[in-house]
Amino acid sequence: MTKELNPKTKEYSFFGPIGTGAITILTPVITYLLYYACPNSYDDGTCKLLQKPALGRLAGSDFWYSLFTLEAFAVYLAWYAFTVFAWAIIPAQWVRGTQLRDGSYKYYKMNALATLLMATGLAAGQILRAGPEGFTYFADNWIPLLTASLVMSIAQSVFCYVSSFTQGKLLALGGNTGNCVHDFFIGRELNPSIGSFDIKTFNELRPGLILWWILDISLACRQLATFGQLTDSMILVVAFHGWYVFDALYNESIILTQMDIVHDGFGYMLAFGDLTWVPFTYSLQARFLAYHPNILGPSGSAAIAALQLLGYYIFRTSNAEKNEFRNGKNPKNLQYMQTKRGTKLLTSGWWGTLRHPNYLGDLIMALAWSLPTGSLTPLTYFYPAYFTVLLIHRALRDDAHCREKYGDDWNAYVEKVPYCIFPYVF
Template sequence: MPSKAAPAYDPAPKSAHYEFGGPLGALGVTLAVPFFSYWLPFAAQNGFSLCNFVDYHRAGWRAMEDPAWWKSLWSTEAMIVYLAWYAWCVVCALVLPGKEEKGVELRNGQRLTYKMNAFATLVATMAAIAGWTAVYGIDALLYIPHHWAQLVTATTLFSFALAFFVYGQSIVPELFPKAFEPPMLALGGNTGNRLYDWFIGRVLNPRIGSFDIKAFNEMRPGLILWVVFDLAFVAWQYERIGRVTDSMILTVAFHAWYVFDAEFNESNILTTMDITTDGFGFMLSVGDLLWVPYTYSYTAYFLALHPLDLGVSGCAGVLAVQFLGYYIFRTSNNEKNEFRLGRNPKNLTSFQTERGTRLLTSGWWGRSRHPNYMGDWIMAWAWCLPTGFQSPLPYFYVIYFAILLVHRQTRDDEACAQKYGKDWDKYKRLVPSRIIPHVY
């Protein structure tokens, strides 16, 4: 009896539903990300507190009535500086040595190859900054806070341009089908609504030859720039008060630790939804290039303007929160990765699914379906606590990150429900907590 033929591979299936609130939500995020990237530093400059909320915004609206204020947001020099930074990252990705690794199997049965040298790029960048600063001083770093708004503008415009470029990559083969092979589109990026598809990302793995645009932007320009910005704010605080506070040292150390760890374990991204499922559109472009470096470094920006000394006991308390979050984050991820690679040193329990794979039901993954998210969120608190309680502004990150993780958990669960069917229902009964055991 002949076997049933496998369904033909479709590079451009029609998307079944919207995410992020559809076109209206896509428009909202497209406007909100640049807005908050501008607004947060402007608010910090005035020591924003709940008490001066009304006065601050009245003064802000009056300033915006002056055309000179709008002109101050643009600088050709700042655009050149940002383009030079991006070019540096591209050159490093192309020329620095790195191990080649295969990604997950795609719908067409192929596995793309990725060059893992983000950590080498980070080290080269830090060495270049250290050498330049040793010879010429901190003026180059001070360019960043002194031209912050102009750099936000440059990065925002580049994020838009990159999103239009990759969207064009998906459209050109449709216009000239005989000349170009159709790219593989993301399952959620081909709704037919151009605004939404541009935002969410049509092409799953946009590339120029072997250069993977999505993986590159995930791990290099924005993530490494986050550390560069932090160092600039250290220099800025030193310029302003003649020393660097313990709160600033803790904040920058936590951020650097996170980035160095991510870059050192770069291959872990190959199994994330960003790489395996999501297309690359404006959402990832502006998220990777603008939102991550400009808002994740915000606590350091705030401390440069509003320095604070924590003392020994304060530092010890913040360190305890950081170590707890990192321990949960790293050990849970290690459990998952070891298990996926066929190793089970802790003899963790699991059950077989009809797909032939197994789902963990003990260790961290027996306590919560997303324990790594819990560790990540605890670390978010450690990154904000060094600012004290002089303003609610730095704590925006804890709130934003909680919303992000809950949304990501919801998407993960929906994807797993489609992937595992009734086995996922069984897993949810065995592991009822989504992120925080016995809470959520």
């Protein structure tokens, strides 16, 4: 029975041990490099990823001196403990997830939005009490806080990998190759938990995503404290990021049907992505603007806001169509095709136009987040460039899962909906 539940993974992901090993090593380097390519200085406003000074800083003694401080490590641990404490004490509904391979179900506590509101209230209270200068700690201690999050992500990855060898664990279908490098990265166990505390879903939306919002607030305070004003570009970036975070946590239960939760194990890929990559790279535009102000003007601000609204509309309405249909509702009377396994695939609406329309909305919003920095530097456009690669790869992985799941029915569906993310392109 164990062999049936946990079959050996026959195919590698991300080009196998070489690819996963390289990503494991290079992603932290890139995160630090993004900081040192555009440090907290008031220069000519340019940032260059591969300029010699940036590489020199990353290899110099100043980097190693500032890499880690006990104070910042304690602050990060306190932050993580706060999110766990909030999860434990705030009353909330427990929502049932999708059925697992062994026929069981897991239940998840849905109070991430309340945690976000509590954190935002505490931040606002500190700013009202001490002024903007009183909430610049996160902006001013970027590197040691980044390091603390990296230590946490590695520690959780190791813990989950080692504990996955305990008897009775349900493993992820893609993380059981037997190669430690690959499986450590992908994640062996599907849902590592401590009692009712599910580590994967907790990290997906709480400590890293909310920290991204807190970092943005701190960076806005740094700009205000330094220059005496908040620029329209900074207001837009912080508003867009905050909008995304609040929306994700308001719709927290939606993640229970997403690929990360349903298919992937919890390993370094998700631990580092959730705890380090999201807060410390997604805030790149806000960090740039904190030290290099940019004035857009009313027309520029309105155009960028319109692009953000377009992206959000596509993202939210397409996700709403999918979730309503999965829950047995079809208020728009959308067309669908019946599959041999008994489930249905939408063939009209957003999902009859693209196989992943929500990704298109996500990418439009990603561009809107970078445009407030104008043409001052190409570095702030790293996020939409990276995100495009990520979502294309994710879409291909998801299509592969669906092809295995639905067989010939999926091929018939692809004939009806030939475009993946970009209409008439891909």
